[in-house]
Amino acid sequence: MMKAAIIILTILPLVCLMISAILYIKNRSRYQKLIDNFQKEYDFTNPYLLYSTMGFLGAPLIVYFLLICWGIKRFSF
Numbered sequence: 001m002m003k004a005a006i007i008i009l010t011i012l013p014l015v016c017l018m019i020s021a022i023l024y025i026k027n028r029s030r031y032q033k034l035i036d037n038f039q040k041e042y043d044f045t046n047p048y049l050l051y052s053t054m055g056f057l058g059a060p061l062i063v064y065f066l067l068i069c070w071g072i073k074r075f076s077f
Contacts, residue, residue, distance in 0.1 A: 020056075021056060024056045024059055028055075031059060034066070035052050035062065038066065039052075044065075047061075048061070048062060048065050051065075
């Protein structure tokens with residue numbers, strides 16, 4: 001029983017990582033277009049300018065920044 005739980009807890013994050021990487025690769029052009037459109041009118045602040053160039057690793061942080069800028073969602077973490 002414990003061995004099965006450990007295997008599930010090990011495999012689940014890997015599956016989530018693979019799914020998010022596949023979704024990023026699939027939507028990379030849309031993400032880049034979104035970044036380019038935002039940078040035409042505004043400038044990213046220092047940490048977000050770095051995040052916008054990090055690709056897959058910076059994408060969640062940029063989405064978080066854009067959601068806050070557009071007033072769509074507030075996260076408390």
